[in-house]
Amino acid sequence: MLTKNKFYTISFVEGASVMAAEICGAKLLAPFFGSSLYVWSSVMAITLGGLASGYFFGGKLSKRFDKEKNLLFVLVAAIFFLCSMPILTSVFVFTSSVFPLIPAVIISVFFLLFPTMLCMGATSPLIISILTNQAQSSGENSGKVYAISTVGGILSTFLCGFYLIPNTGVKLSLICFAIALSLVTLLLIIKKKSKLIAIVLFCTFSITTFIFLTLKPNKFSIYQSEGILGKLEIRDEPNQNNSSIIERKLLINNIVQTEMNLQNHQSVSDYVRLLDRNKMFFPKGKMLILGLGGGVVANMFQDETYDVTAVEFDERIIEMSKRFFYLNDSIKTICSDARYYINHSSEKYNVILFDVFKAEEQPSHIITQESLIKLKMMLDTNGLVLINTHGYLKDKKGLGTQCLLVTLKDAGFNIKICTSSEEEDYRNLLIVASQKPLLVTLNNELSPIIYADLKTISTDNQPIMEVLNASANQSWRSNYLKNYIIWNY
Numbered sequence: 001m002l003t004k005n006k007f008y009t010i011s012f013v014e015g016a017s018v019m020a021a022e023i024c025g026a027k028l029l030a031p032f033f034g035s036s037l038y039v040w041s042s043v044m045a046i047t048l049g050g051l052a053s054g055y056f057f058g059g060k061l062s063k064r065f066d067k068e069k070n071l072l073f074v075l076v077a078a079i080f081f082l083c084s085m086p087i088l089t090s091v092f093v094f095t096s097s098v099f100p101l102i103p104a105v106i107i108s109v110f111f112l113l114f115p116t117m118l119c120m121g122a123t124s125p126l127i128i129s130i131l132t133n134q135a136q137s138s139g140e141n142s143g144k145v146y147a148i149s150t151v152g153g154i155l156s157t158f159l160c161g162f163y164l165i166p167n168t169g170v171k172l173s174l175i176c177f178a179i180a181l182s183l184v185t186l187l188l189i190i191k192k193k194s195k196l197i198a199i200v201l202f203c204t205f206s207i208t209t210f211i212f213l214t215l216k217p218n219k220f221s222i223y224q225s226e227g228i229l230g231k232l233e234i235r236d237e238p239n240q241n242n243s244s245i246i247e248r249k250l251l252i253n254n255i256v257q258t259e260m261n262l263q264n265h266q267s268v269s270d271y272v273r274l275l276d277r278n279k280m281f282f283p284k285g286k287m288l289i290l291g292l293g294g295g296v297v298a299n300m301f302q303d304e305t306y307d308v309t310a311v312e313f314d315e316r317i318i319e320m321s322k323r324f325f326y327l328n329d330s331i332k333t334i335c336s337d338a339r340y341y342i343n344h345s346s347e348k349y350n351v352i353l354f355d356v357f358k359a360e361e362q363p364s365h366i367i368t369q370e371s372l373i374k375l376k377m378m379l380d381t382n383g384l385v386l387i388n389t390h391g392y393l394k395d396k397k398g399l400g401t402q403c404l405l406v407t408l409k410d411a412g413f414n415i416k417i418c419t420s421s422e423e424e425d426y427r428n429l430l431i432v433a434s435q436k437p438l439l440v441t442l443n444n445e446l447s448p449i450i451y452a453d454l455k456t457i458s459t460d461n462q463p464i465m466e467v468l469n470a471s472a473n474q475s476w477r478s479n480y481l482k483n484y485i486i487w488n489y
Contacts, residue, residue, distance in 0.1 A: 007127050008148050010075070010184045013177075014123045015149030016156035020177040021082060021120070022047045023160045025113045027170040028085065030230050031254040032092045033105050034477050037466060042109040050114040054121015061122060062129035071126040072188040076197055078119035079185065080204045082178045086171035088112055101478045124149060169226030223324070225316050232316050234324050236262065250294040250320060255480065257357070258294025258325065265326055267296040270420040271388060271428040277443040278418060278430070279304060283382050285350030290338040290366070293355060295321035295331070302328045306351070309334065311341045339366045342374055350380045354387040362389055364465035367404060368458045372411035376435065384434050391419060391427035392472040393446075400469030401429065402454045408433050410457050417446045425479055 026035065026043045033039050061070045091111050095104040124145050131141045156177070164173040182201060189198050217224055223234040230253040239245040247268055250258040259268050267273070275297060287301050292312035298321075302308045309332045312318050318335060321327040334341065338356050352375060356366055365371075367387070375385060385408075392398045408415055413433035421427035432442060441447075458465045466473075 004131060006184075006187050007131060008144065010071075010187070011124065011127055011145050011149045012152040013180050013184045014075075014078075014120055015152030016159075017078070017082060017152075017177045017181050018047075018051070018117065018120045018149075019153040019156040020160055020164075020173060021085065021113065021116050023157065024165070024170045024174045025085060025109070027165065027226070027230065028089065028112065029092070029105070029108060032089075032481065033101070033108070034253060034255070034473075035230065036473055036477070037470060038102060038105055038474065039109075042105050043113065046106075046109045046113050047117050050117025051121035053114075054118045054123075055125055057118065058122030058125030062125050067126055067130045068188060071123060071130065072185065072197060074119050074122045074126065075181065075185045075188065076201055076204075078116060078123070079178050079181050079201065081116040081119060082174060082181065083204055085112060085116065085174055101474050101481070166227045170231075171226075223320070227314065227316055232314070232320065234320060239268075248294075248324060250317070250325070252314075252317075258296055260294060260296050260325060265296075265299075267300070269296075271430065272297055272300070274418055274420045274428070274430050274444060275386070276300060278432075281438070281440050281442060282384055282386075283350040283380065285380065286348065287351040287353065288347070288349045288378070289353045289355060290341070291353075291355035291357065292317055292321055292327075292333065294325035295327035296325060297353070297355065298331050299326070299328050301351075302331055308332070309347070309349075311336050311338055313337050338363075339371060342366075342371055342378070345378060347378060348380055349378055350383045352379065352383070352385050354385070357388065362400070362465060362469065364458060364463040364469075365460070367407065367465065368460050368463055369407055369411055370460045372408060372413070376412065379435065382434075382436065384432055384438075385413065387431040387433065389429050389431060390469075390472055390476055391421070391424045391429055392475075393417075393424065393429065397424065397472040397475055399454065400465050400472055402451065403456050403458055403465055403468050404431070405449070405451065406454055406456065407458045414438060415449065416442055417449055418442050418444045419446055420444060425475065 022043060026040065029039055029043070058074070061067070061074070064070060088111060092104075092108050095108045098104070099107060128138070128141050128145050131145070132138045160173055164176065168176070185201065189201070218233070218235060220235040220237045221233055222236055225232040231251075233251045233254075235249045235251065236246050237249060239247055246262040248260045248262045249256050260266065261268055279301070284305065285307065287306040287308045289298050289301075289308060289310040292298060292310040295310070298308050298310045308328075311334045313336065315335045318333045321333075327333075338354075354367065356363055372385075379385065387404070389401060389404065393401050405415060408431070413435065414437050416432040416438055418430040418432065419427050432438065456464060456468070
């Protein structure tokens with residue numbers, strides 16, 4: 001029989017692999033389904049469901065003869081499913097094209113995570129059973145095994161978040177944990193002298209490694225990077241109407257954040273054109289942009305003699321804006337969370353632009369009553385706050401936008417709204433907020449603004465924007481998934 005320490009080592013690596021699978025699984029889903037409340041709820045629920053099923057299954061297996069052999073089979077199955085996770089994106093393409101968004105998310109998460117979690121969960125009851133010879137030691141052994149497994153999960157979470165995913169990517173991170181789990185499994189293979197299991201383990205690694213190495217990126221992709229905030233990609237795609245025009249696009253999790261005509265370095269986004277048509281009404285001076293993207297908006301205002309400061313949470317995006325989108329060297333860039341910068345900055349600005357979309361999501365902690373009140377202290381008396389948000393304004397899909405408008409009014413702002421289209425599904429809204437009434441008619445201004453009977457204000461204590469935006473985010477993601485992601489993956 002193996003020593004207790006070797007079984008504790010297996011438990012430690014198993015716990016680490018569970019958290020790696022959960023985090024990396026969510027990141028594998030993000031390019032198709034985003035990282036919304038729906039996705040994370042599905043990931044956590046199915047992870048717990050898989051582990052619970054595994055605990056039950058492992059308990060049943062622990063009653064059978066040759067527990068170590070059963071543990072060996074479970075570990076090899078866990079390694080197989082862990083190795084298979086990076087190549088399951090083809091399942092997402094199928095589910096997203098056949099089912100509505102929420103069923104597609106749940107089905108995809110189930111196929112991605114449940115088999116792995118089932119096998120991982122089964123290991124702890126088997127290890128406890130192997131280590132327990134007398135009834136009075138069962139509690140102590142259970143406590144040690146689950147504690148060691150949990151410590152492995154804690155360390156794995158930090159390792160994935162702060163080092164592995166940012167530096168090696170999601171898929172390679174999963175392979176690393178599969179290798180670690182294989183190494184501790186070899187302890188059992190050597191003891192049991194099972195040549196067949198050794199061959200199965202070798203074949204699993206050989207096949208998955210081959211598939212992993214031969215997976216090809218999108219044919220228009222010129223750069224890719226995996227990070228804790230998601231998959232960043234740069235593509236040079238021909239214009240749909242004129243193939244001689246090449247458009248450079250910055251994508252986060254397959255969602256276009258910036259699109260630029262590569263010949264003249266001008267944006268081809270309707271939202272940026274809307275900004276351009278209205279910039280004559282904005283006060284000159286210092287401008288703060290929260291959310292840099294590719295930097296084409298920052299460049300546009302810098303060319304209009306604004307003194308531009310851009311705050312961006314993802315350092316990779318700052319680098320890509322300089323490398324691929326020709327960000328003006330005179331633009332000051334700061335790598336920081338937008339809300340953190342608002343809370344700690346003592347600068348005064350004439351224009352502050354919120355462009356902090358993360359795919360379809362507007363981070364709710366950034367635009368709250370408290371944040372907006374602090375923002376007023378950063379604004380010049382005649383200054384403006386500009387907010388880029390999705391195009392939904394009416395009915396259930398518009399609840400998040402209506403909450404934003406109510407929160408702005410409660411913070412003492414006057415509001416105007418511009419839009420480039422009447423179709424809510426395919427437009428952005430540009431909200432223009434000012435401390436003094438803005439006595440001009442903006443280009444493409446919506447008038448009158450239709451307010452719903454909503455009195456809910458987004459606060460730090462109750463940041464409800466994401467919940468109220470859930471219907472809009474679901475609709476937006478569904479449209480984007482079917483009209484762009486599936487055809488361009």
